[in-house]
Amino acid sequence: MDTPVPPPSQGAAAAPATGPLPRRRDRHGRGMRGPIAPPQVPLSVSRSDAFDDLVRDAAERLERRWPQLAEVEFAVQDVPPTNADTPDDDVVPLGRLISAGASGKGPRNRIVVYRRPVEIRAKGRDERALLVHEVVVEQVAELLGLSPENVDPRYGEE
Numbered sequence: 001m002d003t004p005v006p007p008p009s010q011g012a013a014a015a016p017a018t019g020p021l022p023r024r025r026d027r028h029g030r031g032m033r034g035p036i037a038p039p040q041v042p043l044s045v046s047r048s049d050a051f052d053d054l055v056r057d058a059a060e061r062l063e064r065r066w067p068q069l070a071e072v073e074f075a076v077q078d079v080p081p082t083n084a085d086t087p088d089d090d091v092v093p094l095g096r097l098i099s100a101g102a103s104g105k106g107p108r109n110r111i112v113v114y115r116r117p118v119e120i121r122a123k124g125r126d127e128r129a130l131l132v133h134e135v136v137v138e139q140v141a142e143l144l145g146l147s148p149e150n151v152d153p154r155y156g157e158e
Contacts, residue, residue, distance in 0.1 A: 047119070048076070048115060051076060051115045051118075051119070051128075051132070052076055054128065054132040054133075055074055055076050055136065056074070057129075058132055058133040058136040058137075059072075059111075059136060061133075061152075062136065062137065062140055062152065065151075065152070066140070066151070071108055071109065072108060072110070072140075072143065073107075073108050073109070073111070074110075074111050074113075074136070075110060075111070075112045075113070076112070076113050076114075076115055077112055077114055077115065078114070078116050079114055079115075079116050079117070080092065080093050080096065080114045080117070092114075092117045093114060094114055094117050094121070094131070095113045095114060095135040095136070095139045096111070096112045096114075096139070097109070097110075097112075097139045097142050097143055098110040098111075098112065099143070109143055111139040111140065111143070113132060113135050118131050118132060118135065134155065137151050137152045137155050
């Protein structure tokens, strides 16, 4: 059985038959409805997203020179773990290489960059990008058993 549709109320005005509907303010008076910007344009990028992009850019740049880095996982963590093996308790690591081991059957090699220590050491956006790149180069150099200058000839340049 179909349920009957109630008739429209007597006092309601009919919508115009042609043309677009006029834009109205929302019922709470907070402005126009709808998005402010198109969906492909980010309204804001968080600091952690921007940092992730810096690590990704540094990894992609090195991957073009060293194709074997395609097998390496690059990751970002906010802070290093408290049980991290550090030779000196006063030194906070900026990055870390977690190797897969000699067998290669376990998880992939992983390079982790620690966001908060890097952000604290860098004074501006350009310095942060340079420091992220240097940390990634140093960890890749450790993985490959090379010096950072051999991994990236622009290492250490400002």
